[in-house]
Amino acid sequence: MPETVKSHLRYMCFLCCWTAAAIALSAGAQADGISSYGTPGLIDMPSATATRDGTLSWTTSLLPDHTRNSLHFQITPRLSGVFRYSILRGYDQNEDRFDRSFDVHYLMREESAQFPALAIGLRDFGGTGLFASEYLVASKHFLDSRLTVSGGIGWGRLGSFGRFSNPLGVIDDRFDTRPGPIRDINETGRVSFNHFFRGDAALFGGIxxxxxxxxxxxxxYSSDAYTEEVKRMGFEHRTPLNFGLDYRATKNLTFKAFVIGGAQAGFGLTYVIDPRAPQFPGGIERNTPALMPQADIVALGWKAGDIDSSRSRLSRALKVQGLDLESYAESDTTARVVLANPTYPNIAEALGRAARVMANTLPAALSTFEITLAVEGMPTSSSTFRRADLHTLETAWDGSWQSFVRADIADAPTRLAPDAGSYPRLNWALTPYYSTEFFDPDNPLRIDFGAQASLHYTLAPGVSLTAVVRQKAFGTLDQSTRLSDSVLPHVRSDAALYDKFSGPRISIxxxxxLFRPASALYGRLSAGYFEAMFAGVSGELLWYPQGSRLALGAELNYLGQRDPESRLGLTDYRVASGHLSAYYDFGQGYRGEIDAGRYLAKDWGATISFDREFDNGFRVGAFFTLTDVSFDDFGEGSFDKGIRLSIPISWLSGEPGRGALSQTVRPIxxxxxxxxxxxNRLYEQVRGTNESEMQNQWGKFWR
Known part of the structure; x- marks a missing residue:
């Protein structure tokens, strides 16, 4: 018998003995872990398991001269994705390698009583190819799920130890050969379809x-030989057996220790965030007063037609609830209002509070309440409630659903004239800010901190002036010394030059x-300094009927590039850009967007985005852009892509608020x-007040 076969049999016998010993013990939780790569798995090897739907997990794994940082998101109950940033010291002729990669893991079938779960995955399919591999793995639980046994077959890096000829070669001989690794930095970032499931394969497994x-x-039993690390970094690999343990310190935090290849000790941690579990699950906003009995309202003697008194009472009561009354009118038995909602991210909650306040502060003769919501003074939707329904449903077990069914939600292309004193309106804030830059090979993370003064002056409904001024306090963004080598106009690659500006900087x-051209249509005209690098004029039109999952938009801009050495000056670069956009709500919090048109570097193409947003506003998404710029001309990364994360302030604090901490991460x-x-692009401005969006969040109407 060949020595290599004997060696593999010895390892397999060891795993069988370990399994038998584990079966003889007992415990009380499910044995599903996160691997050192941040994916569901054992130590290095993957498994056919999944984390809880919708959860985010951050994993840091430390080996000698080798660090992996992985962000994993369970996109659906079966599909998950990973973005990874790895640092390998001395990998490139004593130079450090800073590597960015993406993974995808799909649970093809769930486990049953007779059959194991089955998963397929791609590791590092859109990066440099340093960890590039594909796998097919099966997992089965035993002992009330305390024991998990996994086994699979891998290709690429996962086919480097104990490898054999690819069994897929019987289908097509192209599977027999795998192209060599990526050598040119300008070829990174591409999806290497011609590598998938090709070349030699190997078996792996574990418990x-x-x-x-x-x-x-x-x-x-690992099928990763760490070939390049052994060759380039002096990594020792004595055995395919890896050992590890995890200790769950809290419900979110797990510490890890492991031994790779019989010689390399490693440590790590995983931190899990469940977007559906905010820090204060019930929120800590103030309570809304209970509805007063109708007899008590009658006894107060308030008269319909006394507009000034009713407006004054209502305005004060709404202000206590964090809502602004812009207009008030009465018609027969109907009270009509226009409201601004600067406080509640959940629009249904704002409507519910407004309706109850109206019931407690307006004359009993007014039996119907019509509430028009306004965004920057522009009317968006109108919701009509009957006073009797509010009293009937306040304590009903299905009061939220019934209140939605009985409400009349319609488009509001027009609005009442603003009351005296509603405009002009000034809002200002002085807050800290931070600005980041990721993945510079000289310094993987640069960050600035400072103070930000923002002013928003609304002159009339829909007409406003906005200014944001920043003053850096300290940071490292200005320390970048890398110069752009782009063959395209430097519309983004010169960003480091703008970070070197000293003194107060006008960001916006x-x-x-904002206006309503017609029913189901929204419009925007803007002029000024939009961001740190561009100024100009912009126009936008959005078609978004009430209750529709689909919205269509068009935007046209004429822009000049700002001078990095001047507060308000422009360079000679000018560009006309614009896009046609389609937005679609797939349901269950999944949203898609396509933007096709002309970009800042005068290239033509399209951006495809996909987001998952939870009812509390927590959002995780990804995007990519393909244009007529070739991969070679684009340079490192080949095309624009990234992930984005938005965490509402209310998720962290429990206090109602419209703000969020948002971050977009691009590999480059x-x-x-x-x-x-x-x-203030229109879709994000108005979608919260659309019936289709409010229906998803109506559970907080009685909050």
């Missing part, structure tokens, strides 16, 4: 055992007009596929 509620043990200075920022940043 996970939940020894207690907190302690998980794992042993695996715009005049905006280049000039192709770049779009001007405009703060």
């Amino acid at each position: 996970e055992y939940q020894a207690s509620e907190r302690l998980r043990l794992a042993v695996e 200075l715009t005049a905006d007009y 920022q280049r000039d192709g596929g770049a779009r001007v940043e405009i703060a």
Whole structure:
């Protein structure tokens, strides 16, 4: 018998003995872990398991001269994705390698009583190819799910130890050969379809055992030989057996320790965030007063037609609830109002509070309440409630659903004239800010901190002036010394030059007009300094009927590039850009967007975005852009792509608020596929007040 076969049999016998020993023990939790790559798995090897739907997890794994940082998101119950940033010291002829990669893992079938779960995955399919591999893996639970046994076959890096000829070669001989690794930096970032499931393959497997509620043990037979690390970094690989343990310190935080290849000790941690579990699940906003009995309202003697008194009472009561009354009128038995909602991210909650306040402060003769919501003074939707329904449903077990069914929600292309004193209106804030730059090979993370003064002056409904001024306090963004080598106009790749500007910097200075051209249509006209790098004029039109999942938009801009050495000056670069956009709500919080048109570098193409948004506003998304700029001309990364995360302030604090902490992460920022940043694009401004959106969040109507 060949020595290599004997060696593999010895390893397999060891795993079988370990399994038998684990079965003889007992514990009480499910043995499903997160691998050192941040994906569901054992130690290095993947498994056919999944994390809880919708959860985010951050994993840092530390080996000698090798660090992996992975962000994993369970996109659907079966599909997950990973963005990874790895640092390998001395990998490139004593130079460090800073590597960015993407993974995808799909649970093809769930486990049944007779059959294991089955998963397929791609590791590092859109990066440099350093970890590039594909796998097919099966997993089965035993002992009330305390023991998980996994086994699979891998290709690429996962086919480097104990490898054999690719069994897929019987289908097509092209599977027998795998192209060589990427050598040119300009070829990185592409999806290498011609590598998938090609070349030699190898088997892997392992066992996970939940020894207690907190302690998980794992042993695996790894098909990763760490070939390049051994050759380039002096990494020792003595055996394919890896050993590890996890200790769950809290419900969110798990510490890890493991041994790779019989010689390399590693440590790590995983931190899990569940977007559906805010820090204050019920929120800590003030309570709304209970509805007063009708007899009590009658006894107060308020008279319909006394507009000034009713308006005054209503305005004060709404202000206590964080809502602004812009207009008030009465018609027969109907009270009509226009409201601004600066407080509640959940529009249904704002409507519910407004309706109850109206019931408690307006004359009993007014039996119907019509509430028009306004965004920057522009009317968006009108919701009509009957006073009797509010009293009937306030304590009903299905009061939320019934109140939605009985409400009349319609488009509001027009609005009441604003009451005296409603305009002009000034809002200002002085807050800290931070600005980041990721993945510069000289410094993977640069960040600035400072103070930001923002002013918003609304002259009339839909007409406003906005200014944002920043003053850096300290940071490292100005320390970048890398110069752009882009062959395209430097619309983004010169960003480091703008970070070197000293003194107060005007980030935004715009005049905006939001208006309603017709039913189901929204319009925007803007002029000024839109962002740090571009100024100009912009126009937008959005078609978005009430209750529709589909919205269509068109935007046209004429822009000049700002001078990095001047507060308000422009360079000679001018560009006409614009896009046609389609937005679609797939339901269950999934949203898609396509923007096709001309970009800042005068390239033509389209951006495809996909987001998952939870009812509390927590959002995770990804995007990519393909234009007529070739991969070679684009440069490193080949095309624009990235992930984005938005965490509502209310998710963290429990206090109601419309703000959010948002971050977009790109593997690299280049000039192709770049779009001007405009703060108040219409879809995001108005979608919260659309019936289709409110229906999803109506559960907070009685909050």
